Structures are given as C-alpha cells and as structure tokens.
Amino acid sequence: MDAFMAFLTVFTQPELLLLVGLGTFAGVYVGAIPGLSVTMAVSILISFTFSWDVLPAISLMIGIYMGGVYGGSRTAILLNIPGAPSAIATAMDGYPMAQRGEAGEAIGTTTVMSFFGGLVGIVVLALLAPVVSDFALTFQPRDYMLIAILGILLVGSLSSGSLVKGIFAGAFGIAIGAVGMDPLTFTERFTFDIPLMRGGINFIAVMIGMFGVSEALMQLHHVDTPAIRQKISRIVPSFGTIRKHLPLSLQTSTLGVLIGALPGTGGDIAALMAYDHAKRVTKKPSRPFGEGAIEGLVAPETANNAAVGGAFIPMMTLGIPGDAVTAIMIGALFIHGLNPGPMLMVEQPDMFWFVVGALVTANFFMLLFGLTGIKLFTRIVEMPRPVLIPLILLLSIVGAYAVNTSITDVYWMLGFGIVGYFMRHYGYPLGPVILGVILSRLLDDNWRRAIISEREDLGRFFHGIVTSPLSLTLLVAVILIFVSQTPLWTRFRKKETTAK
Amino acid sequence: MQDNVHHHDPARDGSSDATPGGMPDKRRPGELTFTVLLVVFSGALLWNAYGISGFEALSGAGSVPMATAAVMLVSALVVLWQTAKRARTEDETVMQDITPPLVIIFALFLVAYGILLRPLGFLPTSALFLIASIKLLSKRGWGFTLAVSLGSLILIYLVFRIVFTVLMPAGIVPEAEMLQLFRNLFSGGA
Numbered sequence A: 001m002d003a004f005m006a007f008l009t010v011f012t013q014p015e016l017l018l019l020v021g022l023g024t025f026a027g028v029y030v031g032a033i034p035g036l037s038v039t040m041a042v043s044i045l046i047s048f049t050f051s052w053d054v055l056p057a058i059s060l061m062i063g064i065y066m067g068g069v070y071g072g073s074r075t076a077i078l079l080n081i082p083g084a085p086s087a088i089a090t091a092m093d094g095y096p097m098a099q100r101g102e103a104g105e106a107i108g109t110t111t112v113m114s115f116f117g118g119l120v121g122i123v124v125l126a127l128l129a130p131v132v133s134d135f136a137l138t139f140q141p142r143d144y145m146l147i148a149i150l151g152i153l154l155v156g157s158l159s160s161g162s163l164v165k166g167i168f169a170g171a172f173g174i175a176i177g178a179v180g181m182d183p184l185t186f187t188e189r190f191t192f193d194i195p196l197m198r199g200g201i202n203f204i205a206v207m208i209g210m211f212g213v214s215e216a217l218m219q220l221h222h223v224d225t226p227a228i229r230q231k232i233s234r235i236v237p238s239f240g241t242i243r244k245h246l247p248l249s250l251q252t253s254t255l256g257v258l259i260g261a262l263p264g265t266g267g268d269i270a271a272l273m274a275y276d277h278a279k280r281v282t283k284k285p286s287r288p289f290g291e292g293a294i295e296g297l298v299a300p301e302t303a304n305n306a307a308v309g310g311a312f313i314p315m316m317t318l319g320i321p322g323d324a325v326t327a328i329m330i331g332a333l334f335i336h337g338l339n340p341g342p343m344l345m346v347e348q349p350d351m352f353w354f355v356v357g358a359l360v361t362a363n364f365f366m367l368l369f370g371l372t373g374i375k376l377f378t379r380i381v382e383m384p385r386p387v388l389i390p391l392i393l394l395l396s397i398v399g400a401y402a403v404n405t406s407i408t409d410v411y412w413m414l415g416f417g418i419v420g421y422f423m424r425h426y427g428y429p430l431g432p433v434i435l436g437v438i439l440s441r442l443l444d445d446n447w448r449r450a451i452i453s454e455r456e457d458l459g460r461f462f463h464g465i466v467t468s469p470l471s472l473t474l475l476v477a478v479i480l481i482f483v484s485q486t487p488l489w490t491r492f493r494k495k496e497t498t499a500k
Numbered sequence B: 001m002q003d004n005v006h007h008h009d010p011a012r013d014g015s016s017d018a019t020p021g022g023m024p025d026k027r028r029p030g031e032l033t034f035t036v037l038l039v040v041f042s043g044a045l046l047w048n049a050y051g052i053s054g055f056e057a058l059s060g061a062g063s064v065p066m067a068t069a070a071v072m073l074v075s076a077l078v079v080l081w082q083t084a085k086r087a088r089t090e091d092e093t094v095m096q097d098i099t100p101p102l103v104i105i106f107a108l109f110l111v112a113y114g115i116l117l118r119p120l121g122f123l124p125t126s127a128l129f130l131i132a133s134i135k136l137l138s139k140r141g142w143g144f145t146l147a148v149s150l151g152s153l154i155l156i157y158l159v160f161r162i163v164f165t166v167l168m169p170a171g172i173v174p175e176a177e178m179l180q181l182f183r184n185l186f187s188g189g190a
Helices: A002-012 A014-032 A038-049 A054-079 A085-099 A103-136 A141-158 A163-178 A195-199 A203-222 A239-244 A246-261 A267-281 A295-318 A324-335 A342-347 A349-371 A374-381 A385-404 A407-425 A431-453 A458-467 A469-484 A487-499 B031-053 B063-085 B094-098 B101-120 B122-138 B142-163 B175-189
Strands: none
Touching (some): A002 A014, A014 A349, A038 A054, A038 A203, A038 A385, A054 A085, A054 A103, A054 A295, A054 A324, A054 A349, A085 A103, A085 A267, A085 A295, A103 A295, A103 A342, A103 A349, A141 A163, A141 A295, A141 A469, A163 A203, A163 A431, A163 B063, A203 A324, A203 A385, A203 A407, A203 A431, A203 B101, A239 A246, A267 A295, A295 A324, A295 A342, A295 A349, A324 A431, A342 A349, A385 B122, A385 B142, A407 B101, A431 A458, A458 A469, B031 B063, B101 B122, B122 B142
C-alpha cells in the first residue's frame, strides 16, 4: 500500500503535478529546438534546482526528460533536422512523409507511438527494478567494478564511432572524477599542487561544458540556416494505423527498454537499432524505407521513449546511469543526500515508486501536449539561432556558477566546453566522459575494497572472478565487447561471411 | 561574419553518442595535432599518477589513477597511429571548418565574461555579452539587438534570481538595494 501511495504522490500534490506538466511541456520544446538537447537542458537545470526539495526537482527533470526524448521527432519530421539525437532515425522516413504533405499524420503517429513505448518502458521498470535490486544486494565489490567498466565500454562499442576513442573518453572521465583529495587516504590526486584543484572538479561543470557549451559552439557553424515554416493538417492518427503497427511497436519497445537498461546506452542508440530491426523484419513496409515508410517512424519512436524507463533500471537499482540524463539525475539525487543503488530501493522504496508515478504522469502529459498546441510549437521552434546560441551560453554560465557560487566552476565549464567541442569534431563520444566522471568513485572504491578483501593478491582476485558465475559473466561480457571491436575480429567475421 | 563559416557535412560534427562525428576514412584538419596533444596530456597524467603512491600497493590511492592514465595513453597512441595513417581530407581547413573566426570570437567572449563576472556583476556582464553576441550573429539593427538582449536578460534574471533564488555576483549594480526598493513598493501598496 505504501508503494501505491508513493506512486500516487504526483497525482495528489498539485505542485508536483504542475512541475511534471511544466517539465514535459518544456521538454517537448527543448527537444524540438535543434541545438538544445535534453541532456544539456537537464544538466543546466540541475544547478538551478539543487536548493529545492528532492521531489519537485526530480519531477521537473523527469518531465523534461520524457518530453525531450519525444520532442526531437517534431523537427526531424518537419525540417529534417533532428531536434534531439534520439530522433536521428525518425528523420529518415518522417521528413519524406512531410514532403508528401503528411506531416500531421507523421507527428500524430510518432506521438501515440512514443506514448506506447514510454508506457512499456515504465511497466518494465516497475516490474523488473525490484527484482534487479534484490539481486544486486548479492553483488560483490568486484561485480560493481566490472559493471562500471562494462557500462563505459558499451557506450563506445554501441556508438557508430571507434571503440578506442570511446575507451579514451571513458578513461578521461574516470581521471576527471579522481581529481582532488582521495577520500580514503587524503592523498592529493591529479592536483598538480594547485590548491584550487584539491576540492576536485565539479561534475556539473563538466556536464554543462561538454553538453551545453560545446553544443552551442557547434551551432555557430549553422547560424545562418533559416527557419523553415511548415503547414500541418490532421494530427490524431486513425485507430487502424495504430492497430496495424502494434506488433512492430511491441517488438521495438522491448528492444528499446533493453538497450535503455544497458548502462551507458540511451535513446539515441535504441532508436537507431530499432530502425535497423524494423528494416529487417518488415516484409512489406507501407513504402520503401527512407521514402516515408510509417514503420520507419514507429520503430525509433517507440524505442527511444521505452529506453527512458529502461535507463532508470540500472540507475535506481545499481546506482549506475542508463544514459547521460540519468547520469545527471544520479548527481541530483546525490546533491539531495540520496544514494542511488540497491540500498535506496530497500531503505527508501517510496522514492522509486515516486519516480515511476512521475514517469507515468509525464508520459500522459507528453501525449496531451504532443497532440495539441501545434501552432504555438511552430512559432517557438522558429526561434532564430542568433538569439538562441547566446542564451544557451548565458544559461550555461549561470548554471555552472550557481552550483557553488564559484567562478572556478565557470572556468572548468568553459574549459570542458572547448575540449568537448574538439572531441565532437574528431569523433570522440561525450557520453563515456560523463559516465566516467560519475562512475569514477564507484570504480575506485570497489576495486580497492575488492583487492583489500583478497589481501592484495591478484591471483586470489581473479580466482574470485572465475569461480563466481556473475563475476565471470560480467568479465566475459567486458572481454567480448572489447574483442568484437578489434580489427582482428572484423577480419575474422569478414572471412566467415565470404566463406558462407 | 557568419559568411566565413564554411558549410560542410553536418554528420562530421558529433551530435550524439550514436553519431559521434569525425570522419572514418579521412583525417580532419587539426586532428593530428589534437591527437598528439592527447598523447602528451595522457603521458603527463600517467607521470603524475605514478607520483601519487607509485607501486606500493594495489589498493593504493594511485592505483586507479595510474591504470586510468595508462589506458588513456595507450588508447591515445592507438588513435594517433590510426589518425596518422589516414589521408587528410581535402575539402576542409582549420579556419573554415574546425575553428572559424566566429567560434574563436565566441570563445574569447566567454573568457571575457568569466573574467568580468565578479568585478562587474551578473547584470552588466550578461547585458554586454548578449548585446555583443546577438548583434554579431543577427547582423540586425541596434533597436532589435537591444530589445531582444535586454528583454531576455530581464526574463532570465526574474526566473533565476527571483524564482530559483540563484545568487549571482552583484558587482557594481546595487542589486540588493534595488530588490528591497521593489519589495517596499509592493508592501507599501498593500
């Protein structure tokens, strides 16, 4: 009953309901405006809400997250510019539909399908998280260490870029997280004898720099791209369309929630993999893929919203973020004195059920806002970049400063913004950096705990891994991910395919 | 100013982890220099990590930093080898595609903002920043620039200072006195 009451908290407190609604509304627009990503919005927002109570802060962030993942599809369909990375696949068939004058139908279908996918993700989260959490209580420190490594490696391997750049980015993040005083021995680490660095680097400054500043600087390349206006007709899709695509949407939602649940992988990767899945399983698409196939919209849109629920599973049960946004939310929970992980589920299950309730509410708000207010939407999205870019930069600065009222954080943020800008240009994924920063402490603490418990003996440590089914599975997964990305393996696979 | 920005394939600029940017078969301008810098940085980090606790214990304060820096160095060296092997792209230059003048100007604007924030205060620094950047980017008249910059600044100030109660440096503006004056006006009218 307690769980049920916690679930209903959002519905019974008008302030929270309003914040979820406001967040979702803002999220739809933030997601829709090219150059404003959800990760960026949430990372800037966290610095403004950290003085709030935890429930209102989380309500607002969940709304923005759910709305933002959906919102990107709007501009993908109307302008062929994915408003958010999770809508990259949506543009492939959504824009051709808009060119045929079917923008309304495309938007309506994506809205309903996003709602469906979101709901599947939340149901799986509600059913699976308590089980995973119970299981996680049996994890050894070495398992946490391996999960952290697995999470960082997965981002690199599932992204379309090079694994080695992903590994570099992840290790860079871990190094950033290690800066400051070692909490166990009070030894200085990576401080270069600079007193300012003893306090460590604020991870919010890193996030705002990497996602906010670098994105705004990137947008300077496209500053003179004019806004394109579109006419939109009927929006609510027919029941027949929805029913026809229900089997596919169920498959891609499941895929989405599973990918979302893998530590470090988010809606953008889920959407691309679902699109690929739809191409393989759909025998007779409504039109060829890439030319306006409705299946090409259904698959990524269900998957990216299902991934939202999925991303909360490792976050709530293991304290390991499912994607960049949940990484930021973990930060928010830390700031509010909560410690996400299996103990949170045991000691404060109310928090978990509150999150589930807020996600359900945000999903319904998303459906509501998605099917209405289209005229207002087109106006806001047409906001010119010459105004938008300076505002993003100003908000980033204010956000970084507000966390500790520290000018040093602003400098860190600017520095990481510039580094992130070059990393984007040269194909380094940014997600692993943030994951690395967040997981640095977990990795460090658990490695040291594990090796101390094995009396500093590496042989005993590896023996412990190979004799525990869970640790062994995790180690094999780490090795497989690594090996599957090496040129040797690629050559072997090529040979296999040619032989067949 | 934005005419200086060359239009290339947007897929080369990373937008997410699913599309991290770069070019798989060509070397972008400046990429080799960037990679060399990463190698040097990783080497320096490894040296520093060794200084934390050396090889004294596997559970020492420096073990994870050392392992991390070693991974960074090895992966940066692999990237360097891969980057050096690729032929340079011919349709891009550093000044057009990587750091066009607009990006450099904005980076300088941001540094100037950071330096001026404390002595001048939030309101004047932000006003200067917004006016300069919107004027530069939009190429519109002063009326538009001032209206949009100051209008957005007032909105941001009201939302973050009043609603979110974020404390920003007051600097030369007697902000507290102004807020008190408004409070007195409202309470006086009540």
